[in-house]
Amino acid sequence: xxxxxxxxxxxxxxxxxxxxxxxxxxxxxxxxxxxxxxxxxxxxxxxxxxxxxxxxxxxxxxxxxxxxxxxxxxxxxxxxxxxxxxxxxxxxxxxxxxxxxxxxxxxxxxxxxx
Amino acid sequence: xxxxxxxxxxxxxxxxxxxxxxxxxxxxxxxxxxxxxxxxxxxxxxxxxxxxxxxxxxxxxxxxxxxxxxxxxxxxxxxxxxxxxxxxxxxxxxxxxxxxxxxxxxxxxxx
Numbered sequence: 001x002x003x004x005x006x007x008x009x010x011x012x013x014x015x016x017x018x019x020x021x022x023x024x025x026x027x028x029x030x031x032x033x034x035x036x037x038x039x040x041x042x043x044x045x046x047x048x049x050x051x052x053x054x055x056x057x058x059x060x061x062x063x064x065x066x067x068x069x070x071x072x073x074x075x076x077x078x079x080x081x082x083x084x085x086x087x088x089x090x091x092x093x094x095x096x097x098x099x100x101x102x103x104x105x106x107x108x109x110x111x112x113x114x
Numbered sequence: 115x116x117x118x119x120x121x122x123x124x125x126x127x128x129x130x131x132x133x134x135x136x137x138x139x140x141x142x143x144x145x146x147x148x149x150x151x152x153x154x155x156x157x158x159x160x161x162x163x164x165x166x167x168x169x170x171x172x173x174x175x176x177x178x179x180x181x182x183x184x185x186x187x188x189x190x191x192x193x194x195x196x197x198x199x200x201x202x203x204x205x206x207x208x209x210x211x212x213x214x215x216x217x218x219x220x221x222x223x224x225x
Contacts, residue, residue: 042118042201042215043158056212090157099205100146103213105157 004106023074023091031097032074035090050097120216137202138184146205
């Protein structure tokens with residue numbers, strides 16, 4: 001019942017492929033996030049966008065390239081990934097990026113890199 | 115020391131039992147605290163925020179102890195459907211909702 005929609009739900013790609021993950025929300029939220037979660041580990045923050053501007057990059061390798069075309073959309077472009085990048089990629093949004101705002105997550109994209 | 119720590123469990127409890135989880139955080143400047151529930155291969159879902167005065171939502175009660183730097187979650191009258199991983203999350207950054215999650219505590223409620 002999440003109001004944050006992620007596509008695709010599953011993605012298998014080779015190390016030379018280029019693919020994109022998409023995230024959409026229509027709650028009027030102005031902060032959007034990408035998290036990465038490996039099996040049996042907690043989600044780890046990758047990027048934060050606030051009012052369509054990148055505000056936080058948690059030292060993520062350049063093979064991951066985020067994009068925020070407008071306030072409702074968030075993309076994550078993938079290129080030359082490694083097998084260790086296989087994980088669940090979660091998009092989240094909140095009303096703003098203030099510390100006490102609640103985050104709402106999409107159902108994630110399960111990515112496998114071969 | 116990890117920023118946010120939880121006992122991974124699993125906690126195996128019978129239906130109807132009361133179970134409590136703790137979560138400790140290392141940064142005394144932490145401001146916001148949350149409990150999330152995550153089912154296997156699903157996204158985390160916000161269960162409740164944790165306020166200084168403590169708060170209750172049905173069978174769930176959350177408490178914050180700033181002096182000892184931990185938060186707790188109490189589940190009363192456990193249901194089979196409560197079986198999940200419970201993640202605590204703490205905001206440690208002053209300007210953004212930069213949540214840091216604990217590793218989660220696995221709860222298994224049995225008949």
